Amino acid sequence: AQKITQTQPGMFVQEKEAVTLDCTYDTSDPSYGLFWYKQPSSGEMIFLIYQGSYDQQNATEGRYSLNFQKARKSANLVISASQLGDSAMYFCAMREGSPHTGTASKLTFGTGTRLQVTL
Amino acid sequence: DTEVTQTPKHLVMGMTNKKSLKCEQHMGHRAMYWYKQKAKKPPELMFVYSYEKLSINESVPSRFSPECPNSSLLNLHLHALQPEDSALYLCASSQDPSGRGSYEQYFGPGTRLTVT
Numbered sequence: 001a002q003k004i005t006q007t008q009p010g011m012f013v014q015e016k017e018a019v020t021l022d023c024t025y026d027t028s029d030p031s032y033g034l035f036w037y038k039q040p041s042s043g044e045m046i047f048l049i050y051q052g053s054y055d056q057q058n059a060t061e062g063r064y065s066l067n068f069q070k071a072r073k074s075a076n077l078v079i080s081a082s083q084l085g086d087s088a089m090y091f092c093a094m095r096e097g098s099p100h101t102g103t104a105s106k107l108t109f110g111t112g113t114r115l116q117v118t119l
Numbered sequence: 120d121t122e123v124t125q126t127p128k129h130l131v132m133g134m135t136n137k138k139s140l141k142c143e144q145h146m147g148h149r150a151m152y153w154y155k156q157k158a159k160k161p162p163e164l165m166f167v168y169s170y171e172k173l174s175i176n177e178s179v180p181s182r183f184s185p186e187c188p189n190s191s192l193l194n195l196h197l198h199a200l201q202p203e204d205s206a207l208y209l210c211a212s213s214q215d216p217s218g219r220g221s222y223e224q225y226f227g228p229g230t231r232l233t234v235t
Contacts, residue, residue, distance in 0.1 A: 035223055043207050045162070045226035091161055106175065107224060109161035 003027065004094050004110035011115050013082045020067070021077040021113045023092030033095040034075040035107070036066065040088045048090075051075055082117045089114050122146075123227035125210050131233045134200060140230045142193040142210030150174075151193040152224060153185060154209040162209055168193060200234045207231050 005024045013019035025034065036048040051059045051066045059066040067076040079086055092110040123144045132138050142151065150169050154162035167175035168187040182204075184196040193210055211224040 037226075043209075043229040043231070045209065045211070045224075047223040047225065050223055106164055106167070112159075112161055 003108045004092055006092055006110035006113050008113045009111075011113055013079075013115065013117055015084060015117055015119055016081055018078060018080045019082055019115065021079070021090050021092075021115065023075045023077065023110060025073050025075060025092075025094050027073075027094065027096055029096045031096075034066070034068070035093045035095065036064070036075075036077045037091045037093060037109075038086075038088045039091060039112075045091070049077065079115075084117050084119075087115060087117045123210055123212055123225050125208075125227035125230050127230060128228065129231045129233075131235060132197065132200065133235055134202070136200075137196070137198045139197065140195040140208055140210075140232075142195075142212075142227055143191055144212040144225070145191055146212065146214070146225070147190075148212035148214050148225070149190065150213045150215070151187065152211040152213075153193070153195050154211065156207040156209055156229070158206075166195075197232075200232075202234050205233045 003026050007022055011019060032053045034051045038046045038048055049059050049061045049064045049066050051068045058068050063080045065078045067078055075092060077090065089112045091112045093107045095105050095107050123142065126141045130138060150167060152167050153165040155165055156162040164177050165179045166173065166185045171187045171190055182199050186194040186196060207229045209229045210227045213222045213224045215222040
């Protein structure tokens with residue numbers, strides 16, 4: 001079963017508008033973290049924002065905010081005031097809790113949403 | 120300095136060649152990762168090193184051989200690859216291998232590998 005689901009293969013948004021990229025997740029682990037990464041055509045994965053499962057408030061980082069709805073198991077990324085440079089692939093990812101300090105944990109990625117910002 | 124560097128940027132190799140990919144970070148991170156990414160797909164985890172020891176091997180074929188000479192360096196040795204191994208190979212590092220807290224993975228720019 002998919003642990004991370006991104007249902008929007010592609011999205012268009014006009015410059016200066018806000019856009020929401022959807023992400024739902026599935027885990028039975030009470031301790032987990034959710035990440036959003038941006039991947040421009042150059043290939044590098046750029047970390048955008050993090051939300052921990054025990055965080056009470058939604059994460060924000062500049063123009064990025066994460067709409068975390070724990071009961072619905074969703075962690076949507078909201079980009080405000082879109083810019084042309086925001087055009088890229090966006091991946092939602094989940095890190096599930098590791099029981100032992102020092103034991104590496106894994107990041108599972110969704111299939112991504114390609115965002116195109118237009119004039 | 121939040122940079123992960125990878126060399127080379129591009130690599131073309133034949134199926135009988137032996138080559139290596141290199142990854143370096145100077146952030147004091149104790150976990151390093153290799154991912155493989157095919158076009159229009161998400162990254163797939165290959166290996167994880169935690170405190171310079173191989174911690175996770177995602178059933179990767181033996182023609183891929185990772186090595187962690189020290190806490191800053193990670194290599195991926197390639198031998199007898201197949202054309203289907205052509206992909207973007209991404210290296211990443213994170214501060215805490217256990218993944219506790221918001222210790223995000225920092226990615227390098229990747230090596231685009233073509234196997235002919």
